[in-house]
Structure formats: structure tokens, C-alpha cells
Amino acid sequence: MSSSSSDHRAAAPAVGPAAGTSRRSLLRLMGAAGIGAAATGALSACAPGSSAAPKALGSTVPTQAKGTATLWFRDDDLLKVFRGVVPSFTKKYPKVTVKLVGVDIDTKLPPALISGAGVPDGSFFGDGSVLGQAEHLTDLTAQMSKYRADTVQYKLDSNTSDGRLVGIPWDTDPGLLYYREDILSAAKVDPSQLTSYDALLDAAREIKGRDAKARPIPLEQDPNLATQWLMMLVNQQQGTGLVDAKGKLTLDTDAFRTALTWIKKVADEGLGARSKFAGTAQIAQADGGTVSLVPWAIWYNFLVQGTFKKSTGHWRVGQLPAWTPGGARSGVMGGSSFVIPAKAAEPDLAWLFYEHAVYSPEGYKAVFGSNSVYPNGLNTALPSVKSALDPASPLFKPLPGLGNQNLWEVGTKASLAIPAGYRIPSWFTQAATTYLGPNLQKLMDGKMSVADVIKKSTSDIQTNLVDRA
The missing domain is CATH 3.40.190.10 (Periplasmic binding protein-like II)
Structure with a gap:
């Protein structure tokens, strides 16, 4: 709902059998889903998040990771979907606790990034808002180096500022x-x-x-x-x-x-x-x-x-x-990514969760495949990970509204064909x-x-x- 300036579904509206108020809320956020507005104005009250002193990204050895990370999402169906990723993440990192919190990101994240007050350890963010906050975001260039070749290029371009990769690509909206x-x-x-x-x-x-x-x-x-x-x-x-x-x-x-x-x-x-x-x-x-x-x-x-x-x-x-x-x-029409604030207290823990959710098969299958929120799979967006965009390995099922046509096959071909340089x-x-x-x-x-x-x-x-x- 989800491209790209804010996220248009959270990138684009997540739709499925579980229709309801949250889904309608996603539609209201459609402009944020693909190209969302960067919030402006006076600083708001501190939102949930760590107040500990920031750590340098890369200071934690993954096998020794422990602690708690607070991650922000929009308070909608997508938050529920990503909560389904937590069990497999916890199995991989048993000493790490992740708290997924639903907030009004466009209103609360920009002022938190600037002030550092109540800043989360990581957050969902519309692609159109990422570069406007680049100076307040963690440089992820080194962490993302091993995933560049497996990521749709335009998503890397839309998250790069002055040679620094400051966002972790999540979805494509072809x-x-x-x-x-x-x-x-x-x-x-x-x-x-x-x-x-x-x-x-x-x-x-x-x-x-x-x-x-x-x-x-x-x-x-x-x-x-x-x-x-x-x-x-x-x-x-x-x-x-x-x-x-x-x-x-x-x-x-x-x-x-x-x-x-x-x-x-x-x-x-x-x-x-x-x-x-x-x-x-x-x-x-x-x-x-x-x-x-x-x-x-x-x-x-x-x-x-x-x-x-x-x-x-x-x-x-x-x-x-x-x-x-x-x-x-x-x-491209819409999209969203994940960011880690420069003042985050637990940037490594946030990175580990996003790495698992976006790039591991168990992570992206939990999001786009059949889950408790969308039994037929999340089909209003597609991954930004090339290896996940296999036409022969659909993550969601054909849609009755499309005469049971294979949207996955059509969509993955389109995602991989989006021109770079956006x-x-x-x-x-x-x-x-x-x-x-x-x-x-x-x-x-x-x-x-x-x-x-x-x-x-x-x-x-x-x-x-x-x-x-």
C-alpha cells in the first residue's frame, strides 16, 4: 500500500482474507506506502524505545548476541505478520528479545531520529522518507555488502545517500x-x-x-x-x-x-x-x-x-x-525499507532481526507465505531479494479474483525487470x-x-x- 516515498503499504496495502479496520487504515496510509511524507513539526512526546547510550554497529558477535531491541512498525496488519517471524528468529538467537511496537511512524520517527529521545533500535520506513533522514541513520554499507548481489538494484539505489547505504530494502511494488x-x-x-x-x-x-x-x-x-x-x-x-x-x-x-x-x-x-x-x-x-x-x-x-x-x-x-x-x-510505484537510527542503543540486534526477516528463507517465507494473518500469503507486495523471487517457487497462492491466475509468476518477472537508478x-x-x-x-x-x-x-x-x- 507497500513503494516510494513513504511506504505505501506499509509498502502497499497488505491484503488478504483477514479484512478489517487495519486494512482500511493501510489504504489511508497509501501515500506513505510508496512515497510517504517525512513528518515535520515540533517534537512529540517520547515514544517507546531504548534510552541507553548508542553502540557502534558491528560491536556484537552474532553468536554472542543478547539483549532487547525495540522495533517500530505501523500499527496495522503488517505488524502482525512480522510478529510471526519472531519465533524463528528467537530460535536462532535465543538470548535476544525483540519488541515489535506499532506506532505512527511518519509522525514519531523523524523527531525521534533528530533528538535521540525515545528512538527505537530499528524501524519500518517508507522509501520516500529514508533519504530525507539519511544523516540520522546508521551506515549499513558493510553489513549489506554480502547481500547486494541478491537485492533488486533499484531498492539499493533508493536507499543510498552519498555512497552510504542507510536502509535495508524490504519490498518491491512493481x-x-x-x-x-x-x-x-x-x-x-x-x-x-x-x-x-x-x-x-x-x-x-x-x-x-x-x-x-x-x-x-x-x-x-x-x-x-x-x-x-x-x-x-x-x-x-x-x-x-x-x-x-x-x-x-x-x-x-x-x-x-x-x-x-x-x-x-x-x-x-x-x-x-x-x-x-x-x-x-x-x-x-x-x-x-x-x-x-x-x-x-x-x-x-x-x-x-x-x-x-x-x-x-x-x-x-x-x-x-x-x-x-x-x-x-x-x-516502481511504492515501497518501503527498514532503517536503524544512528542513535539506536542496540543497532546490532536490530540488524540481526532484519537480516533474518528479509534475507533468510524462513524469514521471508513467514512474511510473504501462508501465515496466520493471510492464509493465502501476503500478495500486495513482493520481496526485494532476488533469490526469493523465484517464479517456480511461489510464496503466495493464485487469486480467485484473478480467475486463479498465477500473480506470483507475473509479479516476480516484473519485480526483476524494474530499471535500476530510481x-x-x-x-x-x-x-x-x-x-x-x-x-x-x-x-x-x-x-x-x-x-x-x-x-x-x-x-x-x-x-x-x-x-x-
Whole structure:
């Protein structure tokens, strides 16, 4: 819910049979799940955590590890899932106790990192928030060295600041193409031919030609999520996001012009349905057949599983179209990682837990495989560990809402295909909510041109965010 600026599910919404309030809370945190906001404001009261003097990471020999580590998660279903990892961790490190605590991370973690008051030993954090707090995080470069080759590269890029790896990648949120097989069949559209964005437009035209009320492609009304969606499209083309490896704005590039022009065509031709993700309107549009072609993150299946009624079983999923022949057919939209505060009292114990949870088979199987929270497995995100992304060894089961299609096979292929080089500036959320996001809305509403969106957004972001960073 979970990319990436905050974590969008905790990276993306964790969805499964255990539907309930916590799952709805995940949806409210969707902007944090992929690209979350870094909290600002006055320091809050001290939250649970150690107050002991910080230790240097690497000072504890794993076989001699002992003590207690406090780790923060969002207070949602994902917290319950990770508690299922504790038994196998405790078996491996019997003298270590880990306390998994649910808190409002976006509000409490940033001030705790700065002050050191009540700081946890480790925390879940949205990818979009990590680099904004890099100076307050432990350098994990040495610890992660043996896992680099087994980690999806873009996750390493999005957690690296000035050559320092400051986050432990957790999930990937690959872009996929969800579609209504019944509607495409009636319009004589072959989904296997949707290999380019021009072909996707042609398919939308065919569907609308059969039903004048159809608006096959959703156009997101939330500025933050719409910007994340745009980043997914751009990441496919140039392997970066809003900035390149040197921190230079990439808005005035062919990749952005191409993506924005495509979005404008969708809007201008009446091929797009304006609504907010998981809102009542969007659910009705997709379930009722108005929407039938959805290029979105893997966590769109939250809606397929948990909210659609009339259309359940008619949805399918495939790779995103490519912008150029042979080009990437996946992009990133959301994500989260784990961080260890520089002022943590027990950084080694936190590292041992995250190493176990993320990189050991018993750890990632406990999270993504069948568990007490999600009997069919956690299927709204995928691991960032390459060895865990084996198409032949699914961690979760096929989804009835997708006609029992093998989402694992489709998703793992997409995760491994996400272009490297994705970086999220510390000011991403401000850009998405105040400048680029609102301008993107005006483009979709026919009130701004592509050139105007690029010119104004570049000027405003450069002046108000980049130059002041």
C-alpha cells in the first residue's frame, strides 16, 4: 500500500482474507506506502524505545548476541505478520528479545531520529522518507555488502545517500497491467498484444467504441498518488524518477514529455475515469465495467480481492506495456525499507532481526507465505531479494479474483525487470502535493498543456525545493 516515498503499504496495502479496520487504515496510509511524507513539526512526546547510550554497529558477535531491541512498525496488519517471524528468529538467537511496537511512524520517527529521545533500535520506513533522514541513520554499507548481489538494484539505489547505504530494502511494488478479460473479449481486444502504450490507447478506443460510457483507464485524482503513478511510467523509460543520480531534476526530458503526452491523450479522448484510488467512485467504475484497463502497482489487487463483487473472477494481470520495442515492461510505484537510527542503543540486534526477516528463507517465507494473518500469503507486495523471487517457487497462492491466475509468476518477472537508478529526493512529497501533483491534475482536467506542466513544475520545484534543500 507497500513503494516510494513513504511506504505505501506499509509498502502497499497488505491484503488478504483477514479484512478489517487495519486494512482500511493501510489504504489511508497509501501515500506513505510508496512515497510517504517525512513528518515535520515540533517534537512529540517520547515514544517507546531504548534510552541507553548508542553502540557502534558491528560491536556484537552474532553468536554472542543478547539483549532487547525495540522495533517500530505501523500499527496495522503488517505488524502482525512480522510478529510471526519472531519465533524463528528467537530460535536462532535465543538470548535476544525483540519488541515489535506499532506506532505512527511518519509522525514519531523523524523527531525521534533528530533528538535521540525515545528512538527505537530499528524501524519500518517508507522509501520516500529514508533519504530525507539519511544523516540520522546508521551506515549499513558493510553489513549489506554480502547481500547486494541478491537485492533488486533499484531498492539499493533508493536507499543510498552519498555512497552510504542507510536502509535495508524490504519490498518491491512493481507496476503491472490489470484488465477485465470479459470486456476485452467482447471488444475483440487480445491482451497479449498490449505490448506498447499506443496499443493500450487503441484498446481503450475499441472498448469505448463498443460502450460510449466506458472510460477504460483510471486517472488518479489524488495529487500524491497521481505523481507516484507518473513516476512509474517515467521509471520504465529512463530508470530514474524525479531526479537523476546527481540530484538534477529530470522533468524537462523526453521521458516526462512522452508520459505526460500519453496521459493527456487519455484525458482528451475521454478514455480516462477521474477518481481516487480505492474510493467509492473508483470501485464502482471498475466493478461496473467503466474501467477495464489499469496500469498500476501490484497492490491494485487489494481492490480485486477485497472490494469488487460483480467483476470478481473476470480480472487478469500482465506485464505493463513498453514505451519502446524491447523496453522495460515494469516500473516502481511504492515501497518501503527498514532503517536503524544512528542513535539506536542496540543497532546490532536490530540488524540481526532484519537480516533474518528479509534475507533468510524462513524469514521471508513467514512474511510473504501462508501465515496466520493471510492464509493465502501476503500478495500486495513482493520481496526485494532476488533469490526469493523465484517464479517456480511461489510464496503466495493464485487469486480467485484473478480467475486463479498465477500473480506470483507475473509479479516476480516484473519485480526483476524494474530499471535500476530510481532515486527519491527528500522533498518528493512536497513536490507531489504542492507543485507537480496539482499541475498533473490540471493536465488531466484540460487546464494545462504538457509544456506548461513541465515548465511551471520545473521552475517551482527548482526554486522552492531543490535550491533550498
